[in-house]
Amino acid sequence: METLTSLVSQASDFLWNVILIIILCGTGIYYTFRLKFIQVRKFKAGLKQVFGGFTLKGQKGKDGEMTSFQSVATAIAAQVGTGNLAGAATALIGGGPGAIFWMWMSAFFGMSTIYAEATLAQKYKTKKDGEVTGGPVYYIRAAFTGKFGKVLAGIFAVLIIIALGFTGNMVQSNSIGSAFYEVFQARNIEIPQLAVGIVLAVISGFIFFGGVGRLASVVEKLVPIMAGIYIVGSLALIFMNITEVPNAFRMIFVGAFNPKAVVGAGAGIAVREAIRYGVARGLFSNEAGMGSTPHAHARASVENPHQQGLAAMISVFIDTFIILNLTVFSILTTGVLDSGKTGTALTQAAFTNAFGGAGDIFVAICLFFFAFSTILGWHFFGKVNVEYLFGSKAGKLYSLLVLVFVVVGSTLKVDFVWSLSDFFNGLMVIPNAIALWALSGVVVGIYKKYGKKK
Numbered sequence: 277m278e279t280l281t282s283l284v285s286q287a288s289d290f291l292w293n294v295i296l297i298i299i300l301c302g303t304g305i306y307y308t309f310r311l312k313f314i315q316v317r318k319f320k321a322g323l324k325q326v327f328g329g330f331t332l333k334g335q336k337g338k339d340g341e342m343t344s345f346q347s348v349a350t351a352i353a354a355q356v357g358t359g360n361l362a363g364a365a366t367a368l369i370g371g372g373p374g375a376i377f378w379m380w381m382s383a384f385f386g387m388s389t390i391y392a393e394a395t396l397a398q399k400y401k402t403k404k405d406g407e408v409t410g411g412p413v414y415y416i417r418a419a420f421t422g423k424f425g426k427v428l429a430g431i432f433a434v435l436i437i438i439a440l441g442f443t444g445n446m447v448q449s450n451s452i453g454s455a456f457y458e459v460f461q462a463r464n465i466e467i468p469q470l471a472v473g474i475v476l477a478v479i480s481g482f483i484f485f486g487g488v489g490r491l492a493s494v495v496e497k498l499v500p501i502m503a504g505i506y507i508v509g510s511l512a513l514i515f516m517n518i519t520e521v522p523n524a525f526r527m528i529f530v531g532a533f534n535p536k537a538v539v540g541a542g543a544g545i546a547v548r549e550a551i552r553y554g555v556a557r558g559l560f561s562n563e564a565g566m567g568s569t570p571h572a573h574a575r576a577s578v579e580n581p582h583q584q585g586l587a588a589m590i591s592v593f594i595d596t597f598i599i600l601n602l603t604v605f606s607i608l609t610t611g612v613l614d615s616g617k618t619g620t621a622l623t624q625a626a627f628t629n630a631f632g633g634a635g636d637i638f639v640a641i642c643l644f645f646f647a648f649s650t651i652l653g654w655h656f657f658g659k660v661n662v663e664y665l666f667g668s669k670a671g672k673l674y675s676l677l678v679l680v681f682v683v684v685g686s687t688l689k690v691d692f693v694w695s696l697s698d699f700f701n702g703l704m705v706i707p708n709a710i711a712l713w714a715l716s717g718v719v720v721g722i723y724k725k726y727g728k729k730k
Contacts, residue, residue, distance in 0.1 A: 304385025315387035347576035354653025371553030374531025378554030383596035386564030394588035397570035398581035410574025433661035439700030441658025446685030453686035473686025502645035510602035567708030582726035
């Protein structure tokens with residue numbers, strides 16, 4: 277098993293650190309120039325599209341659809357996961373503080389990529405059994421109408437079901453189970469991880485089987501609350517160390533082009549590592565170009581595809597430029613980067629440094645919200661593709677299988693499953709990117725038609 281884990285991990289690393297950086301960054305840069313830096317010029321319009329009618333009391337879309345905010349909340353629910361606590365920490369350790377600059381750059385270009393994904397999801401959405409549905413399988417078929425398109429769409433559907441629905445949700449539940457087990461164990465309280473997994477499955481099942489309406493109702497309240505809790509806690513920590521903020525910025529900008537000046541020559545980090553870790557972790561966190569979040573954006577009830585494209589850009593901004601940055605500055609301003617820890621443990625060290633024993637509890641609670649919301653989003657994305665392949669009746673069986681994976685995942689050491697999930701996550705980018713390039717003219721045409729209107 278160790279040999280297989282190593283092989284899958286190496287393949288995943290090569291995919292994410294070489295091939296996907298070229299594909300995803302290239303796609304983002306291409307769309308940024310073709311759409312004339314839409315993420316800058318239309319940023320304000322995107323904010324208005326998302327938050328124009330926001331209320332915690334909830335909104336209601338048309339039959340079978342979501343409101344624009346609910347679709348964005350569903351997308352953010354999937355994007356903001358364990359990667360926001362562990363991904364930034366991993367980038368800081370592997371690529372030094374300079375990796376964060378390159379993370380920002382990948383997210384900036386990714387905002388134009390996700391505009392294209394959401395726009396195409398809206399353009400080619402359809403209605404099945406009284407509900408609106410859509411996603412990459414539908415715009416892949418539109419891009420390639422023959423047998424090639426059918427096969428490519430089928431490959432994407434299988435990959436996303438495995439990557440997100442099964443292995444991905446397994447590692448999310450494992451993150452929750454491990455975090456709470458460690459927190460309680462440190463206080464001499466024994467809570468089996470299996471018990472955490474069962475409770476998580478029961479709560480998840482209640483939402484899974486409530487349909488898209490229940491999912492939309494939950495995430496539109498859960499996402500603002502979970503983001504608000506983390507933002508308040510992180511800002512409190514950063515303000516406690518406010519004098520270190522200028523130095524944190526210095527480390528990021530200097531480290532982006534001269535890592536040795538920040539981490540020292542002995543660390544062995546070069547500009548190449550800063551770029552590799554920053555871009556790869558950023559892309560993995562915000563999912564721009566991966567083909568996952570278009571399933572949520574396809575459900576939005578909007579006047580035209582351009583509107584939801586603008587809304588989608590804001591989800592990447594919130595994920596990377598707000599949530600992820602809070603983790604970064606929490607770590608850099610508390611001086612725990614050299615603690616020898618990595619991943620979630622490094623983030624916990626930062627909050628423990630500021631808040632003592634309450635720090636690891638705070639991180640565990642945030643991790644629960646982040647990972648749980650990702651389970652909801654990823655289950656939904658997988659279900660769309662299950663129903664595309666096998667029909668609506670297969671959806672309930674799929675949901676039951678996901679709940680089994682959630683319970684099992686909470687109890688295991690899942691290094692192999694993590695690597696497998698990363699690998700399939702990477703593979704599903706390729707058919708999605710092929711369609712994005714093939715349909716670039718459609719995206720530009722939609723922007724020209726609607727983008728200039730007030």
